[in-house]
Amino acid sequence: MWRARCVDEAHGGFGRRLGETGWSKGQHRAPSRPHRPGRGCHDAIAAIYNTASGKTAKRLWVLDADLAAAFDQLDHTHLLNQLGGFPGRGLVAGWLRAGAVERGRFTPTGRGSPQGGVISPLLMNVALHGMEQAAGVRYYAGAPTNETARGAPVLVRYADDLLALCHSRQQAEQVKTRLAAWLAPRGLAFNDDKTAIRHLDTEGCDFLGYSIRRHRGKLLIKPSTTATRRIRKRLTTEVKALRGANASAVIGTLNPIIRGWAAYYRNVVSSRAFALLDDHLWRLTYKWAGRRHANKPKYWVTARYFGRFHPSRQDHWVFGDRDSGAYLAKFSWTKIVRHTLVNADASPDDPALADYWAQRRRRNPPRLDRTTLRQLLTQQGRCHACGGLLLHADHEPHSPHEWEQWFKVIRKAIRHQAILTDAGPSPDDPVVPRLIHAHCQQHPPARAQHHRSPYPPSGLA
Numbered sequence: 001m002w003r004a005r006c007v008d009e010a011h012g013g014f015g016r017r018l019g020e021t022g023w024s025k026g027q028h029r030a031p032s033r034p035h036r037p038g039r040g041c042h043d044a045i046a047a048i049y050n051t052a053s054g055k056t057a058k059r060l061w062v063l064d065a066d067l068a069a070a071f072d073q074l075d076h077t078h079l080l081n082q083l084g085g086f087p088g089r090g091l092v093a094g095w096l097r098a099g100a101v102e103r104g105r106f107t108p109t110g111r112g113s114p115q116g117g118v119i120s121p122l123l124m125n126v127a128l129h130g131m132e133q134a135a136g137v138r139y140y141a142g143a144p145t146n147e148t149a150r151g152a153p154v155l156v157r158y159a160d161d162l163l164a165l166c167h168s169r170q171q172a173e174q175v176k177t178r179l180a181a182w183l184a185p186r187g188l189a190f191n192d193d194k195t196a197i198r199h200l201d202t203e204g205c206d207f208l209g210y211s212i213r214r215h216r217g218k219l220l221i222k223p224s225t226t227a228t229r230r231i232r233k234r235l236t237t238e239v240k241a242l243r244g245a246n247a248s249a250v251i252g253t254l255n256p257i258i259r260g261w262a263a264y265y266r267n268v269v270s271s272r273a274f275a276l277l278d279d280h281l282w283r284l285t286y287k288w289a290g291r292r293h294a295n296k297p298k299y300w301v302t303a304r305y306f307g308r309f310h311p312s313r314q315d316h317w318v319f320g321d322r323d324s325g326a327y328l329a330k331f332s333w334t335k336i337v338r339h340t341l342v343n344a345d346a347s348p349d350d351p352a353l354a355d356y357w358a359q360r361r362r363r364n365p366p367r368l369d370r371t372t373l374r375q376l377l378t379q380q381g382r383c384h385a386c387g388g389l390l391l392h393a394d395h396e397p398h399s400p401h402e403w404e405q406w407f408k409v410i411r412k413a414i415r416h417q418a419i420l421t422d423a424g425p426s427p428d429d430p431v432v433p434r435l436i437h438a439h440c441q442q443h444p445p446a447r448a449q450h451h452r453s454p455y456p457p458s459g460l461a
Contacts, residue, residue: 070160075187
């Protein structure tokens with residue numbers, strides 16, 4: 001089963017990359033931000049901000065729409081017709097009709113695509129290709145920045161969630177009617193319970209975990225109330241489950257959650273939310289420490305678990321482990337950084353745009369500790385031995401959960417020495433720490449680049 005899973009992922013990855021570099025290249029124009037390499041939820045939020053911010057913004061009526069069971073209801077016939085003469089069409093058809101086995105029971109798949117499958121986001125993009133035209137979105141002919149024509153709505157889509165920013169309620173209703181008729185042949189329909197027309201000045205809306213609303217003519221995008229309640233509940237549940245564990249276990253469990261959530265919401269107005277979550281986390285850890293040492297006075301508990309653990313911060317209320325020196329991160333330590341939109345037709349697979357993507361990676365470096373990040377910058381993100389990228393990242397994570405998993409994987413890779421530090425090829429050389437792949441140390445390349453990599457500067461991976 002493991003081998004079959006690997007083969008399935010490999011074929012799916014091949015089809016996905018082939019489709020993204022072949023069929024879909026240039027098929028999606030800004031500001032629509034579908035699930036594509038090099039793009040993420042932050043691009044969709046930035047597109048909304050560019051459209052609805054400012055006192056002179058015109059598109060303030062929003063069609064907040066959600067597709068009902070989109071991945072489960074895709075019409076196979078229409079999807080294959082969309083692919084036309086694409087080279088991988090037969091392979092895609094076989095995947096769609098292969099069926100699924102769950103708990104030993106076979107289920108035929110007459111329609112839909114498995115949600116979470118490696119190629120499902122690409123198939124959704126193929127099925128929904130042309131949605132902008134159907135919604136009435138128009139662009140100025142020959143405009144280098146894909147500027148939306150005056151009077152036309154703006155469509156921002158990510159996977160099966162979409163917002164249509166319109167000039168009036170009537171235009172929003174027209175867009176909804178046109179899209180409903182356009183979606184029907186594809187086997188899709190709006191989820192009426194989650195689809196509504198709202199005004200950003202009065203009601204606002206939630207999109208991809210963000211709250212989007214204008215206050216006195218200023219657009220403010222924050223973590224949504226639902227998302228904040230969810231992370232508070234998650235932290236409370238995790239700390240309760242760690243009763244009886246040591247401080248090191250608490251720190252190891254909570255740090256990826258904290259850093260992942262903060263990394264996802266670092267691009268919007270999140271400072272107040274971060275501060276409130278830090279306060280909630282302090283109460284949880286203080287209560288945990290008090291329960292662990294119920295017979296000790298409060299000053300003893302605070303002196304044992306709280307202090308200036310972070311070496312470069314004058315914060316004496318950081319939760320940490322005296323034995324190992326490990327400490328718990330805080331949400332507010334994450335700096336708010338505005339996201340820069342990816343160019344409309346830019347693809348990570350285009351060799352001509354290598355410098356463009358390298359510049360973006362340098363501007364948004366991986367969220368690692370300062371020592372590792374400094375070394376990555378020094379080596380331009382590449383292994384000193386083989387010149388290959390140390391961290392591969394076609395696109396940034398798309399949700400707080402994916403950010404959490406990213407931090408866990410990176411920590412495990414460094415801890416398990418998938419990426420390690422090499423002091424030099426011989427004892428006589430000066431000790432200069434260098435990050436290399438573990439397999440490069442075990443089996444050095446034929447042309448080990450010990451002094452200078454022949455690869456051009458490519459930024460961080």
